[in-house]
Amino acid sequence: MEKFEIEFLGDVPKYIQISNNIKELIVEGKIEQDEKLPPIRKLAAFLSVNKDTIIRAYDKLESEGAAYQKMGSGTYAKRRDEGLIYKREYSKILKRISEKEFKGYIDFSGENVNIQYFPVKVFKSIINEVIDRDDIGVFVEKESSGFKGLRECINQRFWDSNMNIKKLLIVSGAQQGIDIISKAIININDNVIVERPTYGGAISVFKYRRANIFEISIEQDGMNLDELEEILKKNKIKAVYTMSYFQNPTGISMSMVKKKRLIQLANQYNFYIIEDDYLSELIYDEDVEYHSLKSMDIHDKVIYIKSFSKLFLPGIRLGYVIGTDKTTDAIIKSKINTDIATSSLMQRALDLYIRKGYWEDQISSMRSEYSYKYKELLKIITEELGDYVDIIIPKGGMSFFISLNKDLIDDKELFNRCLRRKVIITPGRIFFKRIKKDENYFRISFGNESIEEMRTGIRIIREEIEKGKK
Amino acid sequence: MEKFEIEFLGDVPKYIQISNNIKELIVEGKIEQDEKLPPIRKLAAFLSVNKDTIIRAYDKLESEGAAYQKMGSGTYAKRRDEGLIYKREYSKILKRISEKEFKGYIDFSGENVNIQYFPVKVFKSIINEVIDRDDIGVFVEKESSGFKGLRECINQRFWDSNMNIKKLLIVSGAQQGIDIISKAIININDNVIVERPTYGGAISVFKYRRANIFEISIEQDGMNLDELEEILKKNKIKAVYTMSYFQNPTGISMSMVKKKRLIQLANQYNFYIIEDDYLSELIYDEDVEYHSLKSMDIHDKVIYIKSFSKLFLPGIRLGYVIGTDKTTDAIIKSKINTDIATSSLMQRALDLYIRKGYWEDQISSMRSEYSYKYKELLKIITEELGDYVDIIIPKGGMSFFISLNKDLIDDKELFNRCLRRKVIITPGRIFFKRIKKDENYFRISFGNESIEEMRTGIRIIREEIEKGKK
Numbered sequence: 001m002e003k004f005e006i007e008f009l010g011d012v013p014k015y016i017q018i019s020n021n022i023k024e025l026i027v028e029g030k031i032e033q034d035e036k037l038p039p040i041r042k043l044a045a046f047l048s049v050n051k052d053t054i055i056r057a058y059d060k061l062e063s064e065g066a067a068y069q070k071m072g073s074g075t076y077a078k079r080r081d082e083g084l085i086y087k088r089e090y091s092k093i094l095k096r097i098s099e100k101e102f103k104g105y106i107d108f109s110g111e112n113v114n115i116q117y118f119p120v121k122v123f124k125s126i127i128n129e130v131i132d133r134d135d136i137g138v139f140v141e142k143e144s145s146g147f148k149g150l151r152e153c154i155n156q157r158f159w160d161s162n163m164n165i166k167k168l169l170i171v172s173g174a175q176q177g178i179d180i181i182s183k184a185i186i187n188i189n190d191n192v193i194v195e196r197p198t199y200g201g202a203i204s205v206f207k208y209r210r211a212n213i214f215e216i217s218i219e220q221d222g223m224n225l226d227e228l229e230e231i232l233k234k235n236k237i238k239a240v241y242t243m244s245y246f247q248n249p250t251g252i253s254m255s256m257v258k259k260k261r262l263i264q265l266a267n268q269y270n271f272y273i274i275e276d277d278y279l280s281e282l283i284y285d286e287d288v289e290y291h292s293l294k295s296m297d298i299h300d301k302v303i304y305i306k307s308f309s310k311l312f313l314p315g316i317r318l319g320y321v322i323g324t325d326k327t328t329d330a331i332i333k334s335k336i337n338t339d340i341a342t343s344s345l346m347q348r349a350l351d352l353y354i355r356k357g358y359w360e361d362q363i364s365s366m367r368s369e370y371s372y373k374y375k376e377l378l379k380i381i382t383e384e385l386g387d388y389v390d391i392i393i394p395k396g397g398m399s400f401f402i403s404l405n406k407d408l409i410d411d412k413e414l415f416n417r418c419l420r421r422k423v424i425i426t427p428g429r430i431f432f433k434r435i436k437k438d439e440n441y442f443r444i445s446f447g448n449e450s451i452e453e454m455r456t457g458i459r460i461i462r463e464e465i466e467k468g469k470k
Numbered sequence: 471m472e473k474f475e476i477e478f479l480g481d482v483p484k485y486i487q488i489s490n491n492i493k494e495l496i497v498e499g500k501i502e503q504d505e506k507l508p509p510i511r512k513l514a515a516f517l518s519v520n521k522d523t524i525i526r527a528y529d530k531l532e533s534e535g536a537a538y539q540k541m542g543s544g545t546y547a548k549r550r551d552e553g554l555i556y557k558r559e560y561s562k563i564l565k566r567i568s569e570k571e572f573k574g575y576i577d578f579s580g581e582n583v584n585i586q587y588f589p590v591k592v593f594k595s596i597i598n599e600v601i602d603r604d605d606i607g608v609f610v611e612k613e614s615s616g617f618k619g620l621r622e623c624i625n626q627r628f629w630d631s632n633m634n635i636k637k638l639l640i641v642s643g644a645q646q647g648i649d650i651i652s653k654a655i656i657n658i659n660d661n662v663i664v665e666r667p668t669y670g671g672a673i674s675v676f677k678y679r680r681a682n683i684f685e686i687s688i689e690q691d692g693m694n695l696d697e698l699e700e701i702l703k704k705n706k707i708k709a710v711y712t713m714s715y716f717q718n719p720t721g722i723s724m725s726m727v728k729k730k731r732l733i734q735l736a737n738q739y740n741f742y743i744i745e746d747d748y749l750s751e752l753i754y755d756e757d758v759e760y761h762s763l764k765s766m767d768i769h770d771k772v773i774y775i776k777s778f779s780k781l782f783l784p785g786i787r788l789g790y791v792i793g794t795d796k797t798t799d800a801i802i803k804s805k806i807n808t809d810i811a812t813s814s815l816m817q818r819a820l821d822l823y824i825r826k827g828y829w830e831d832q833i834s835s836m837r838s839e840y841s842y843k844y845k846e847l848l849k850i851i852t853e854e855l856g857d858y859v860d861i862i863i864p865k866g867g868m869s870f871f872i873s874l875n876k877d878l879i880d881d882k883e884l885f886n887r888c889l890r891r892k893v894i895i896t897p898g899r900i901f902f903k904r905i906k907k908d909e910n911y912f913r914i915s916f917g918n919e920s921i922e923e924m925r926t927g928i929r930i931i932r933e934e935i936e937k938g939k940k
Contacts (some may be wrong), residue, residue: 002740007705007706024657026659028800029800041482057537114800115609115610116604118603118606118609120605120606120608120609121764123609124598125600127597127601128594128598131590131594131597136585137589138587138590138785139585139588139593139783139785140585140783140784140788142786171809172642172812172813173809173810175806175807175808175809175810176808176809176810179807179809183678187540188658188680201806201807201810204807205807208653208804208807210658214479236542236543238541270541270542309810313609313610314610314810314811315608315609315811315813315814315815316608316609316812316813316814317810317811317812317814333591334678336645337645337649337671337674337675337678338645338646338649338808339642339643339645339646339649339787339809340643340645340646340671340779340784341643341784341785341787341789342642342787343642343785343786343787343813344785344787345815345816346786346788346813346815346816435842447685
């Protein structure tokens with residue numbers, strides 16, 4: 001009962017404060033889905049308010065979809081964001097499998113790293129070289145922005161070296177990038193726009209900041225900017241979060257025209273673009289050119305995030321952020337308050353690894369191998385599932401996002417059934433705060449599997465879709 | 471709006487009168503931290519002045535650090551936490567020195583690592599052994615709680631192995647521990663209690679969470695629990711942050727009696743204790759026993775943070791957190807949303823380093839060396855500064871917190887003057903949100919310096935104090 005306790009503030013009606021408090025408890029998971037809320041009389045006594053106040057609070061919760069009545073039984077909590085809730089369940093299932101034995105599974109989840117391209121021996125010798133070179137320096141990193149050598153190396157290799165290097169800081173992976181940027185620029189009740197669907201890890205961070213999240217739809221050439229502009233006209237927006245290439249999960253890349261317009265809108269309506277450059281190394285189609293939003297950032301509105309972990313190796317936990325002139329100091333301060341600095345040895349090893357050309361080699365091998373797998377898998381999916389599904393053609397990346405008629409079988413059921421047959425797909429709903437009735441997707445990611453394994457896996461998916469029809 | 475009313479006096483420019491009035495309202499608490507100031511147009515109309523007058527007034531407030539702009543949103547009040555503001559300045563000065571050339575300085579700042587005890591060669595061979603043993607596994611860490619081997623190792627060596635290991639998770643240093651715990655349990659407007667003075671990095675995190683921070687004073691045997699209980703009676707408190715041994719900066723340790731009472735209060739008033747176990751390895755005095763609050767946590771209220779970086783090496787960025795039954799899931803979720811997981815290689819290397827007994831050896835060497843330096847430095851300080859200062863005797867740790875009569879010289883001036891003579895001390899004010907008129911401290915930390923260097927440094931401090939008198 002203590003969790004319902006409130007210190008009432010002066011000028012907000014009590015029933016609103018009570019209902020807000022309960023909503024927060026639900027969001028935080030302190031009240032569970034379908035948990036019974038306290039009886040009206042009891043809560044009224046506990047909070048020393050009138051019974052009617054509680055009734056009004058419960059009515060408000062119900063009207064907002066955060067509670068429901070059961071006849072003669074009381075009021076029950078209803079969690080929204082089923083997608084995110086299901087995501088946790090899904091992650092647990094995956095974790096359970098990977099803890100036991102992953103072999104024997106055909107894994108389309110994309111959660112498990114492709115490790116075959118990582119040259120352990122080379123990296124080991126790089127680490128030794130770095131320790132011999134820098135000695136104790138390897139274990140001392142006082143610079144919160146990161147190891148200067150690595151920052152310079154990134155600037156030279158991946159950016160116009162005219163860029164002010166002060167804006168570039170090393171972070172412990174893209175997730176930390178999102179986190180520290182959010183702490184630096186997003187405050188409570190700020191409005192943030194994300195694509196729908198999008199990466200759940202970003203939504204979680206924005207929720208921790210207590211931002212209001214607006215979702216806008218995504219088209220074949222990137223986010224729907226008319227829809228965006230409608231929102232901009234009516235609301236003060238702090239930031240737009242986007243993955244410009246091979247958006248997770250849809251695989252969609254933003255067209256040049258849209259990038260230009262988005263940057264122009266950022267200037268006109270004064271918001272930041274948080275660009276999560278997810279997998280732009282993996283462009284397979286020659287007609288796709290690489291131009292990050294950051295490289296086009298004439299109005300100094302783009303904050304850029306790049307992960308090295310996704311392609312390099314997750315256990316390495318490295319990435320970088322490029323701020324804007326106005327935000328960089330706040331981002332660095334936020335990094336300091338988050339974890340002081342990123343582990344020094346790994347930064348120095350990555351630096352040397354890039355300088356010696358190994359990074360380029362590794363990415364280039366991955367690109368040619370993945371490009372091949374991508375084309376083969378696309379063929380297989382078209383052949384095997386073509387009658388049942390729609391596919392977005394990503395032209396790069398590591399996934400296909402597939403739309404399936406819900407009358408055939410829903411994504412969760414398909415996931416469960418495939419799992420029983422040792423094929424792991426990703427149900428689409430985990431990428432939505434809330435999935436609509438007619439939406440039904442699943443994602444197929446590739447990596448470790450051979451062409452033959454992928455074919456077997458896709459056939460099993462087809463069989464389960466066909467069973468679903470019956 | 472009425473509070474903004476002014477009767478304008480004749481000969482002071484109106485914008486100055488307006489800005490002074492607002493500053494006064496902020497100091498008096500009639501305008502709160504982060505409260506939005508009235509829109510320019512509105513305030514201009516209300517005071518019957520030109521819009522430009524308000525713009526100038528707001529500009530003045532901003533330039534004086536009493537207000538800040540939020541892009542497109544308006545101007546907000548900023549309370550001046552001078553201590554924290556000065557801390558930034560102080561950090562900048564220190565950084566500038568360490569970027570140039572630190573040699574020739576006698577460093578009592580404690581910000582610079584003592585690296586002489588770190589066996590680089592041994593650690594290098596450990597890293598190689600780990601890579602040979604685990605191969606690619608070294609670079610893949612999917613477990614957000616951390617490498618299982620290290621968690622088990624910590625549990626066995628430092629804790630009762632009956633503890634449920636699920637509650638123990640690896641973090642990237644103590645600062646991240648504070649950050650992820652705060653995200654997990656502290657929400658906007660939650661009340662958090664800290665000791666006064668305390669570690670600025672903790673205050674910053676609580677401020678990011680928009681918590682209300684209460685400060686309570688600290689006595690020779692730890693925080694003033696009567697004062698605490700007075701606050702508890704009147705306010706719902708979410709968490710109390712404390713360093714149980716050699717508190718930073720005072721060096722004070724909490725007595726057994728107070729620890730027991732604090733735990734009892736946590737149970738009675740239902741709050742969490744965030745225990746930052748800062749330097750308990752460095753106990754020099756035999757009559758000081760080690761009992762962490764966590765080890766006494768019969769009511770499951772203590773969330774424990776331990777850094778390996780402080781004594782081990784900052785560049786390593788490792789530490790761990792032990793949650794309570796109720797908070798552990800939320801802390802792990804918060805870790806995932808912050809940076810997914812901590813770098814794997816370092817965890818595995820530390821694990822092997824501890825298992826092979828090197829950690830114990832390293833700490834034991836440090837303890838005996840530091841114990842000697844501590845005793846010598848205490849003698850020197852007593853001899854040289856005894857006439858001017860009061861010292862808290864910490865019986866362990868790496869610092870002395872020294873109280874100085876302000877009529878002699880204030881901490882900032884002393885810091886500046888010593889700096890010119892190449893002696894670095896830490897001015898006490900950086901550990902206070904706001905320092906009171908009669909408070910005047912500085913901190914002397916030791917580490918790399920020899921006894922002779924320390925003697926020279928302390929003499930220079932004495933000379934500057936004596937000059938101050940004139």
